[in-house]
Amino acid sequence: MRACAEPRGDVAGDRVDPLATHTAEDVMVQPIKETECTALLSALNDQREHVLGILAGLDEPALRRPVLPSGWTCLGLVQHLALDVERFWFRAVVAGEPAAIDELARTADAWQVAPEVSAESVLNEYRKQIALANAIIGVTPLDAPPGWWPEDLFGDWRVHSLRQIILHVMTETACHAGHLDVVRELLDGRQWLVLTE
Numbered sequence: 001m002r003a004c005a006e007p008r009g010d011v012a013g014d015r016v017d018p019l020a021t022h023t024a025e026d027v028m029v030q031p032i033k034e035t036e037c038t039a040l041l042s043a044l045n046d047q048r049e050h051v052l053g054i055l056a057g058l059d060e061p062a063l064r065r066p067v068l069p070s071g072w073t074c075l076g077l078v079q080h081l082a083l084d085v086e087r088f089w090f091r092a093v094v095a096g097e098p099a100a101i102d103e104l105a106r107t108a109d110a111w112q113v114a115p116e117v118s119a120e121s122v123l124n125e126y127r128k129q130i131a132l133a134n135a136i137i138g139v140t141p142l143d144a145p146p147g148w149w150p151e152d153l154f155g156d157w158r159v160h161s162l163r164q165i166i167l168h169v170m171t172e173t174a175c176h177a178g179h180l181d182v183v184r185e186l187l188d189g190r191q192w193l194v195l196t197e
Contacts, residue, residue: 003139004037004162037142040166041134047173048130051081052123054180054192060119067183074183075122076111077176082126083110089169090133094140094162096147133169137162 055063055074063075084107091100113122142163149158159165181192 004041004137004142036163037137040142040163040170041137044166044170044173045130045134047170047177050177050192051078051173051180052126054177054184054190055123057190058184058187062187063119064113065187067186072111073113074180075113075119077180078126079113079122080110081173081176082122082129083107085169085172086126086129086133089165090136091129093146093148093150093159094144094165095136101148137166142166 055078058074064073066073083103087100088104091097092104140162142161144162145160146165159168177192184190184192
């Protein structure tokens with residue numbers, strides 16, 4: 001198995017001749033795998049950018065204001081994406097990082113942002129978790145099984161590869177980006193994507 005975004009050449013930047021290091025079959029399959037990985041990561045990053053983009057320009061009180069009857073806030077949703085989605089799925093499940101797994105038990109409710117935690121720090125934490133996730137994706141084969149699995153959390157449901165985890169995170173992030181679209185429009189009328197005739 002090859003990493004999703006395997007670097008080319010050595011650390012000095014010299015290109016490696018793929019014919020000298022791989023079979024002809026490997027060389028023919030690699031562009032397809034790289035294309036799939038690039039497409040998955042691009043689509044995931046589009047959703048992440050949507051989340052951050054729809055919130056651009058909102059002040060701290062607006063980011064903390066519950067708009068819907070369920071009571072969640074934009075800031076709480078972003079913190080959920082940072083800790084319960086990016087950190088959980090990529091650092092804990094994919095990479096099996098002991099520190100990330102330990103942090104899960106210490107996270108009470110990511111949807112609730114303490115008053116002393118600034119909006120900037122929540123948004124920066126989301127960006128940090130995205131960068132850490134992308135680093136893991138970059139060195140992990142798409143077919144790699146999870147490095148850790150929370151047996152007690154999901155019952156019989158299970159994902160079997162990085163590919164499935166990227167698709168799951170992409171779906172969850174897109175769903176939450178849609179939630180943020182609705183809340184932003186209710187807050188100040190701004191829309192992320194407007195289709196005109």
